[in-house]
Amino acid sequence: MCGIIGYVGKRKALPIILSGLHDLEYRGYDSAGVAVLERGHLSVVKCKGRINDLEKLLESRNLQACIGLGHTRWATHGKPSKVNAHPHTDCSGRITVVHNGIIENFDSLKKTLTKEGCIFKSQTDTEVIAHLIGKFYQGDIEEALRRAVKMLKGSYALAVMAKDHPDRIIGIRNDSPLVVGVGKGENFLASDTAAFLSYTNRVIFLEDKELVTITPSGIEITSLGAKRIAKKEDKILHTKEQVQKGGFKHFMFKEICQQPQIASKVISRYVTSKGQIKFKDFSIDQSVLEKFNKITIVACGTAYHAGLVGKYLIEDFTGMPVEVDLASEFRYRKPIIKDNTLMVAISQSGETADTLAAVREARKKKTKVLAICNVVGSTLTREVDSTIYIHAGPEISVASTKAYTAQLMVIYLFGLYLAGIKKTRSKKQIDKVLASLCQIPSKQKKVIESSKDIKKIARKYLHFGAFLYLGRHLNFPTALEGALKLKEISYIPAEGYAAGEMKHGPIALIDEYRAVVCVATDSFVFDKMVSNIQEILARKGKIIVVATLGNKKIRDCTKEIIYVPSVEEIFYPLLSVIALQLFAYFIADLKGYDVDKPRNLAKSVTVE
Numbered sequence: 026m027c028g029i030i031g032y033v034g035k036r037k038a039l040p041i042i043l044s045g046l047h048d049l050e051y052r053g054y055d056s057a058g059v060a061v062l063e064r065g066h067l068s069v070v071k072c073k074g075r076i077n078d079l080e081k082l083l084e085s086r087n088l089q090a091c092i093g094l095g096h097t098r099w100a101t102h103g104k105p106s107k108v109n110a111h112p113h114t115d116c117s118g119r120i121t122v123v124h125n126g127i128i129e130n131f132d133s134l135k136k137t138l139t140k141e142g143c144i145f146k147s148q149t150d151t152e153v154i155a156h157l158i159g160k161f162y163q164g165d166i167e168e169a170l171r172r173a174v175k176m177l178k179g180s181y182a183l184a185v186m187a188k189d190h191p192d193r194i195i196g197i198r199n200d201s202p203l204v205v206g207v208g209k210g211e212n213f214l215a216s217d218t219a220a221f222l223s224y225t226n227r228v229i230f231l232e233d234k235e236l237v238t239i240t241p242s243g244i245e246i247t248s249l250g251a252k253r254i255a256k257k258e259d260k261i262l263h264t265k266e267q268v269q270k271g272g273f274k275h276f277m278f279k280e281i282c283q284q285p286q287i288a289s290k291v292i293s294r295y296v297t298s299k300g301q302i303k304f305k306d307f308s309i310d311q312s313v314l315e316k317f318n319k320i321t322i323v324a325c326g327t328a329y330h331a332g333l334v335g336k337y338l339i340e341d342f343t344g345m346p347v348e349v350d351l352a353s354e355f356r357y358r359k360p361i362i363k364d365n366t367l368m369v370a371i372s373q374s375g376e377t378a379d380t381l382a383a384v385r386e387a388r389k390k391k392t393k394v395l396a397i398c399n400v401v402g403s404t405l406t407r408e409v410d411s412t413i414y415i416h417a418g419p420e421i422s423v424a425s426t427k428a429y430t431a432q433l434m435v436i437y438l439f440g441l442y443l444a445g446i447k448k449t450r451s452k453k454q455i456d457k458v459l460a461s462l463c464q465i466p467s468k469q470k471k472v473i474e475s476s477k478d479i480k481k482i483a484r485k486y487l488h489f490g491a492f493l494y495l496g497r498h499l500n501f502p503t504a505l506e507g508a509l510k511l512k513e514i515s516y517i518p519a520e521g522y523a524a525g526e527m528k529h530g531p532i533a534l535i536d537e538y539r540a541v542v543c544v545a546t547d548s549f550v551f552d553k554m555v556s557n558i559q560e561i562l563a564r565k566g567k568i569i570v571v572a573t574l575g576n577k578k579i580r581d582c583t584k585e586i587i588y589v590p591s592v593e594e595i596f597y598p599l600l601s602v603i604a605l606q607l608f609a610y611f612i613a614d615l616k617g618y619d620v621d622k623p624r625n626l627a628k629s630v631t632v633e
């Protein structure tokens with residue numbers, strides 16, 4: 026998704042803006058631009074391509090301004106090009122805007138503005154906003170912005186500069202994140218705290234339709250009715266170093282390797298020394314939780330796969346039926362949610378448009394919503410009844426890895442917590458599961474230590490044109506997640522499938538050109554997996570298996586085995602997925618792709 030950074034203060038704006046754009050690169054983009062305002066002159070420089078290309082263009086410009094905007098564009102309306110890159114300006118050239126989101130009624134607005142004499146240069150929806158502000162501007166830039174956004178339908182995070190107001194940047198958000206960085210004699214506006222974390226960790230999170238004016242000495246937040254709004258300041262707890270690679274070739278590999286320590290951190294955060302599960306700031310009363318007899322989980326992508334694992338676990342632990350929905354489907358299928366249903370929304374970023382929309386749909390029906398999220402203060406966490414944070418630290422790589430296993434850790438704990446409340450598991454049984462869960466980080470480390478063996482197998486299979494990933498029961502979501510990892514960073518078609526479905530169609534795909542990854546760790550369905558493997562081998566399919574260390578039977582099937590340590594069956598999702606993350610990582614890296622910023626993808630899908 027697009028990245029926004031605005032700066033106003035005592036220092037030269039350009040270096041701060043460009044470093045902020047680099048810190049937003051992980052969001053994914055195809056073009057970039059800046060606008061600075063100096064002695065009444067507005068300079069706009071933009072280009073298709075990377076920020077380094079933009080920096081080359083700026084070398085010849087001696088721009089000393091202390092106020093400016095920067096933007097990285099992830100194309101929605103209009104192809105990646107210089108003319109479609111942000112910032113955009115109005116007809117007079119006095120107003121400039123950067124935007125993250127989608128304006129759904131831009132076409133009708135564009136027609137009206139064109140009739141009124143506006144000349145459009147780009148195909149973007151954003152340019153409509155610049156012209157609207159220009160149309161309403163009569164000296165009061167805040168008022169012009171308020172009038173303009175009242176005409177807009179859709180999502181937007183905006184930052185605006187006006188020639189006549191060289192001391193201020195104005196911003197407003199609706200369904201798209203925008204956060205204020207609070208400095209000393211300087212202030213920042215950005216889509217994400219990562220853009221200004223080098224300069225300040227003091228932040229103010231904006232709510233929808235709150236308009237902010239930042240100047241070097243102040244921050245004023247007002248409503249669309251121009252009423253002042255008092256906001257509290259938050260502090261960002263992680264440091265910029267935590268978002269650096271720290272010697273790893275890619276953020277993705279670093280984040281895969283962080284998983285054991287994060288699993289330990291989740292346990293230490295939520296399991297007391299007496300072995301009690303306690304979620305800090307959990308604001309849904311036990312007496313309320315007891316009444317729920319159904320859970321519905323909504324999420325997208327990797328978070329959805331975590332939700333699928335959650336279904337197996339929570340139904341096993343509590344006996345409660347658990348429905349899992351793709352948020353993008355849930356929001357449009359007129360969902361039936363009964364009073365005694367708890368919604369659990371899983372999201373790493375807390376900004377995913379579909380997940381937010383699904384939650385809003387449930388809230389309309391007065392459903393209690395719990396978020397499992399990684400980003401403190403994100404939109405999702407401010408729209409639910411309670412949040413359990415996964416404490417995975419900033420996840421920079423677009424392909425989610427550490428957030429997935431951290432989500433799973435929270436789901437294991439939440440399922441056990443519910444089992445305790447519903448008395449479907451005794452304290453002794455819960456303690457036993459917790460004791461095994463505490464061993465998981467060391468087992469995850471073992472999988473990561475087998476990276477070299479995994480890389481060898483990856484090297485042998487990186488030329489295959491298509492992959493099928495198979496799993497059963499708890500390993501079915503793992504197969505889906507493994508397939509997603511491979512396709513999103515190596516661009517190789519990879520399909521996750523329930524192994525039991527093979528004879529219902531996919532077996533037609535099998536020939537010597539098809540690689541099949543089977544997640545066949547020890548379980549009550551292991552023998553069924555072996556049958557699937559035999560059927561594939563009988564049709565010359567190439568098999569790679571994730572299996573339990575020490576399992577001898579699997580050796581009769583194939584030599585391509587990625588072993589994971591032996592654990593109780595319910596814990597394999599926390600181990601086998603790491604093997605598949607590494608497999609996908611090595612294939613993409615060996616193919617020379619941009620592992621952390623795969624083409625067409627964004628880290629947080631803040632638009633539909």
Ligand code: AGP
Binds near residue numbers: 325629
């Ligand atoms: C995961 O590797 C993908 N980048 C993507 O599917 C992601 O999981 C999905 O967009 C959901 O994001 P969220 O967890 O921030 O809501």
